[in-house]
Amino acid sequence: MPDTLLDMRGITKAFGGVRALDGIDLTVRRGEVVGLCGENGAGKSTLMKVLSAVYPHGTWDGTIHWEGQELKAGSIRETEAAGIVIIHQELMLVPQLSVAENIFLGREPRAAGGFIDFDAMYARAAKLLADLRMGHINVARPVADYGGGECQLIEIAKALSKNAKLLILDEPTSSLSRSETETLLGIVRDLKARGTACVYISHKLEEIEAVADRVTVIRDGTYVGSAAMADITAHDIIRMMIGREMTSLFPREDHPIGAVVFEARNVTCLDPHNTRRRRVDAVSFQLRRGEILGIAGLVGAGRTELVSALFGCYRGPSTAELFLDGQPITVRNPRQAVAHGICMVPEDRKAHGIVPGLGVGQNISLSVLGRYAGAGLIDEHRELQDVGAAITRMRIKTASPLLAIARLSGGNQQKAVIAKMLAPAPRVLILDEPTRGVDVGAKYEIYKLIFEFVKQGMSIIMVSSEMPEVLGISDRVLVMGEGRLRGDFVNDGLTQEQVLTAALTPLDAAA
Ligand SMILES: Nc1ncnc2c1ncn2[C@@H]1O[C@H](COP(=O)(O)OP(=O)(O)OP(=O)(O)O)[C@@H](O)[C@H]1O
Ligand SMILES: [Mg+2]
Structure with missing residues (x-):
């Protein structure tokens, strides 16, 4: 086929005795967006590392044809020169270097005499970020000054500066907010219009539906199939991924909810860099025995700060009055929290x-x-x-x-x-974005566990940006916006619109 850009055949790769990939095929046509789907551990990232020569030719079996020629790349440098650019699932920025230095690492623009031309580098970096609607980022500042979503977009700017013919995005939106995700999807569409192909890996199937022309599904390192997105639904993709029908995404089970176990009054967290700013502002709530309390809100609403304060690990000045079984308790650090039976699964697993x-x-x-x-x-x-x-x-x-x-x-x-x-x-388990990067089947397993725990009397506080998840399993939903509590709803047919409206409406404005 003349318009075939990439043709991978029979790719097989083992680690020690374990076959991570077993005869996988993947084709990408010029200017096409292919969604690559599969459960956690199916082999998606490994397949892309084979393609980009993170695993060089000779360390795997099978063949790769690129623009009609067999590709036997020995390094990432070679695949990049050929026009294959990968943005890895785990970010690879150097925190101490500036944003611009990260973007042009190893490819810095040079002035006569061989010195790095900082002016040119800053200008080009600023232009790339402006195109990503990230003009507020100061390209001379170290990457360490920026948060997860911004770092993800800096990685994307870096990839775009390499003029890819094929861009590989491995879970690009796991730390992006909704609007950042929309920006990214727009960029993928723009690139496609200009002829750049893309392999897009995501567990968020609505993103796959939104950008993919075709989908390839792999399961346990084996090839399941490919189909045009127009011919299939997200439901079909899930069935191909897990190999069985999945009738419901949320295994909701009835469970008794008892008396108030835990109460937080006036939780306030100050911004560590600017103590006049309140990241969390006098938030109070109660948690009952056996209750699943969802905490919804937009990125930056103060949800992670709130639960960090409950667990004694907020990185800044905070105050709170906490009660367990009606008795005041002191939680200054995670050790004290755990001693009181409060545990937390943090948002950033790599850091904590x-x-x-x-x-x-x-x-x-x-x-x-x-x-x-x-x-x-x-x-x-x-x-x-x-x-x-x-x-x-x-x-x-x-x-x-x-x-x-x-x-x-x-x-x-x-x-x-x-x-x-x-x-x-624990008696109280705090989960901050518990299913980030987790596939649908594994999510289901995690929800089933959550229901098992509450049936035994454990109480759960769950922060999640995935609205269907919050609505799918919570008994009650707190909505935060700009550090304040903007809603406290019993989840009895609660809708996304109700939650979003609450998140976006300041209380004073509603009054
Ligand atoms: N360097 C390695 N050494 C040993 N095993 C590995 C290595 N890299 C990957 N694996 C194994 O290969 C399998 C495929 O992993 P891979 O990271 O490709 O999955 P994935 O489809 O990207 O999953 P996820 O959706 O969770 O990111 C897994 O079972 C993993 O444990
Ligand atoms: Mg992966």
Whole structure:
């Protein structure tokens, strides 16, 4: 086919004894957007690392044809020169370097005499970011000054500066807000109009539906099929991904809700860099036994700050009056929180959730309790049994409990983090974006676990940006906006519109 840009055939790749990819085919035509779908651990990122020569030719089997020629690239440099540019799932920016230096790392514009032409570099970086509607970013400042969504867009600017013929986006929106996601989808469409092809990986199927011309699905390292997006629905993709029908995405179960267990009054968090600004402003709420309390709101509404203050890990000045069973408690650090039976699964697993160099099993058994209370003697036999049970229960896909956790696929790392926080059996479990980067099947498993826990009397506070998830499993929903509580709804047929309206309407304006 003359318009075929990329043709991968029979790609097979093993790590040790485990086959991550087993005879995968993938074709991309010029200017086409192909959605690559599959459950956590299916092999999507690995396939893209084969294509971009993160895994060089010779470390895998099969063939890659690029613009009609066989490609046997030995390094990323070669694939980039050919026009294949990848934005990895885990960001690769250097925090200490400036935004512009990151964008042009290794390709800095030079002036006569060979010196880096900073003026040209800053101007080009600023132009790229302005095109991404990120003109407010100061390209001379270090990347460390910017948050997750901004870093993601800086990575995208970097990729765009390389004039790709094929752009690979591996979970590009996991830390983007709704409007940033819209911007990104617009960019993908613009690029396509200019003839740039794209492989788009996302667990958010509405994004795949919005941009993909065609979809290729893989499962457990094997090829399932490809279809034109016009011929299939998100439902079909899910069935191909998990290999069975999925009738409901939310396994809602009736469960009794008891008396108030936990209460927070006047939680206030000041911005660490500007203490006159309140990130959370006098938020109060109650949590009942067996209740699932969802916290919704737009990015920057103060949700993560609020729950961090409850867990004693907010990075700045904060005050709160907390009560457990009606008695005042003090929580100045996570150790005190855990001692009171309050545990949290943090939003950013890379920074707080995992110890990358340790095995999956060690990460799970390294529960907050053990870590802070001093483990004493460890019963290794018991530990192995518990870890084995957790891996089975959470369906964590790992070759062995001893495999370094950083080697797991993104979603499987998330499941391991949740398993770890459940080891001390808390009374109040705080989950901050628990299913970020997790596939639909695994999400379902996580929700099932949440319902199991509340049936046993645990209470859950769940921060989530995914509205269907908040509405799908919460008993009650708190809505935050600009650090304040803007709504407290019993979830009895609550709609997205009601939540969004509350998030966007300041209380004084509503009054
Ligand atoms: N360097 C490695 N060493 C050992 N195993 C690995 C390595 N990289 C990936 N794997 C394994 O290969 C399989 C495929 O992983 P991959 O990261 O490609 O999945 P994925 O489809 O991108 O999943 P996710 O949606 O969670 O990002 C997984 O079982 C993973 O544990
Ligand atoms: Mg991946």
